[in-house]
Amino acid sequence: MKPTFTEGGKLSAFGSLFDAMETFFYVPNETAKVRGAQIHDAIDSKRSIFFVIIALIPAILFGMWNIGYQHSLAVGCQDATIWCNFLYGLAVILPKIVVSYAVGLGIEIAVAQWKKEEVHEGFFVTGMLIPLIVPVNCPLWIIALATAFSVIFAKEVFGGTGMNIFNPALVTRAFLFFAYPSMMSGDKVWVNANYMDSINGTIDGYSAATPLGQLAAGEAVTAAPMDTIIGTIPGSIGETSFVAIMIGACILIWAGIASWKIILSTFVGGAVMAYFLRYGDAETLNFPWWEQLTVGGFAFGAVFMATDPVTAPRTEAGKWIFGLLIGAMAIIIRVLNPGYPEGMMLAILLMNVFAPLIDYCFVQSNINKRAKRAAIK
Amino acid sequence: MSLFSKENGAIFTGPLNLNNPIAVQVLGICSALAVTSQLKPAIVMGLSVTVITAFSNVIISLIRKTIPNRIRIIVQLVVVAALVTIVSNILKAYVYDVSVQLSVYVGLIITNCILMGRLEAFAMQNGPWESFLDGIGNGLGYAAVLVVVGFVRELLGFGTIFGLTIIPEGAYMEAGGLYINNGMMTMPAMALILVACVIWVHRAVNKEENK
Structure with missing residues (x-):
């Protein structure tokens, strides 16, 4: 079957697609060479990507239910069942996933075919992350545009999967954030738009502001601290539930995909900074300092974005520095910059820039140390 | 050499x-990043640079x-500065x-690199008419990218x-449509x-010549 798809074969135009499917279903033949010093081994990235998708499942499922739950709250429908809420969310999120995959994979396959390279599978994760980090009301064409922008300008121009400086999913979000700010922040975007048209209309006094949005406006947070841990608050689709994200984190760490050092140090950095840098009186704002870690995209960013092996440092000590700085930076942006209620995205993108520098410093200091040791002998 | 010879055309x-x-x-x-958020200032900027490059070259x-x-370098700067002042005052007077x-x-x-580059690389070695053509050509080449x-x-x-509004009002989200202006386009980033896309297209089209 394979010769049909190789160069000169009848269906060579679909060669990249065939290759992608073949390695997706079967284990490739290459393994790491035994000799020589290697920083990372030749595990096919499809295997690790499979685990990332599994780790995302709790957040996805919870996100679906929460979309429906927030919608039911907005229209004042108290007796909606779990299944009803869940199916409602499924119907909302599915088109976003389809659009994100169709656009991103379409571009990747086209580029691979054009350059006569293999299709890289990195987009399987990116394509799943993108729908999870946008507000539920984000129009589909905007998601498609942002995905295309990020795949072309954040990934393909740098040489495709594994070569990118920035996390493509975060670039997508950054593009949306700067290009369509009215779609990415404010009170209107976090709960599905259809409630406007529904017969009941919204109930009086219903607010769909996120906790961080309320804090940026100087208001007290309405959500109870426990709600922010479980996740029954308005927010981007996958980011609200601390519990679901932590289940994902356990899967990732167990499978050895994500670095626990980055996750832990990001939380430590964020916690230390949140303890010293507060919005104001915790009592009146209803916002204890530790809640910084459970609201907004902090946990999601720390577990699924900061740990991206391509854009994080490779050196073990560098990972600590990287995580600490992300956590601290995210809180600084949140608290000190009134224009940006959420700082996680910008903090990770900023540290992505410095990851190679951090690596360079640690590798160089290691080389110097060994050179000295060798000189003594 | 005649005024419109092949060499001068090139x-x-x-x-x-x-x-x-x-x-x-x-x-x-x-400057290409700073002034191109709208078409009109981009064109005015392109023309200003064209005029200044041409006359300072001459x-x-x-x-x-x-x-x-x-x-x-000091002499070149004095000449350019004088011309820039003239152009700047003309702009203030007529298109405030x-x-x-x-x-x-x-x-x-x-401080535009194009100007200093042309003065150093071309005007210091060539006659006034050739320098004038070179200045006009470089200015218009700059202006063309700015306009795009x-x-x-x-x-x-x-x-x-x-x-003038091109996108119909009804297409906007406020009016019930789907479209929103792209805020990123108004930023220099x-x-x-x-500009990178322009360079990309330009290189793709002129692949053979570059080799």
Whole structure:
């Protein structure tokens, strides 16, 4: 079957697609060479990507239910069942996933075919992350545009999967954030738009502001601290539930995909900074300092974005520095910059820039140390 | 040599395409990013640079044999600064609103790399007429890229061209449609990406010549 798809074969135009499917279903033949010093081994990235998708499942499922739950709250429908809420969310999120995959994979396959390279599978994760980090009301064409922008300008121009400086999913979000700010922040975007048209209309006094949005406006947070841990608050689709994200984190760490050092140090950095840098009186704002870690995209960013092996440092000590700085930076942006209620995205993108520098410093200091040791002998 | 010989034609057309100051030499990027958020200031800026490059080229070319080599940069700067002041005052007098939009970037033409590059590389070695053609060509090559970038940025960032609304009102989300203007286009960061796209297309089209 394979010769049909190789160069000169009848269906060579679909060669990249065939290759992608073949390695997706079967284990490739290459393994790491035994000799020589290697920083990372030749595990096919499809295997690790499979685990990332599994780790995302709790957040996805919870996100679906929460979309429906927030919608039911907005229209004042108290007796909606779990299944009803869940199916409602499924119907909302599915088109976003389809659009994100169709656009991103379409571009990747086209580029691979054009350059006569293999299709890289990195987009399987990116394509799943993108729908999870946008507000539920984000129009589909905007998601498609942002995905295309990020795949072309954040990934393909740098040489495709594994070569990118920035996390493509975060670039997508950054593009949306700067290009369509009215779609990415404010009170209107976090709960599905259809409630406007529904017969009941919204109930009086219903607010769909996120906790961080309320804090940026100087208001007290309405959500109870426990709600922010479980996740029954308005927010981007996958980011609200601390519990679901932590289940994902356990899967990732167990499978050895994500670095626990980055996750832990990001939380430590964020916690230390949140303890010293507060919005104001915790009592009146209803916002204890530790809640910084459970609201907004902090946990999601720390577990699924900061740990991206391509854009994080490779050196073990560098990972600590990287995580600490992300956590601290995210809180600084949140608290000190009134224009940006959420700082996680910008903090990770900023540290992505410095990851190679951090690596360079640690590798160089290691080389110097060994050179000295060798000189003594 | 006649005024419109083949060589002189090449001096003029070279910078428009194969030796474009922005797309090939990647000079003068800073102002290209700053003034292109709308089409009108982009065109005015392009014309200003064209005029200044052409005339400073001519003046330097006329006095090139009398300029002491050690202070030539200072002499060039004085000539350019004088021309920039004239152009800046003309803009203030006749198109005041555009000159406000351009703000410091007209004054900063003094430091435009294209100008200094042409003076050093061309006007110091060639006659006034050739220098004039070279200045016009480089200025227009610069202006062409500015116009392309300004057109895309104004159309997608504001939905207008020359201030006239192009995207129908009904298409906007406020009016029940689906469309929203792209705020990223109004930022200089996007201009850099657009310039990159122009360079990309330019290189793809001129693949053979570059080899």
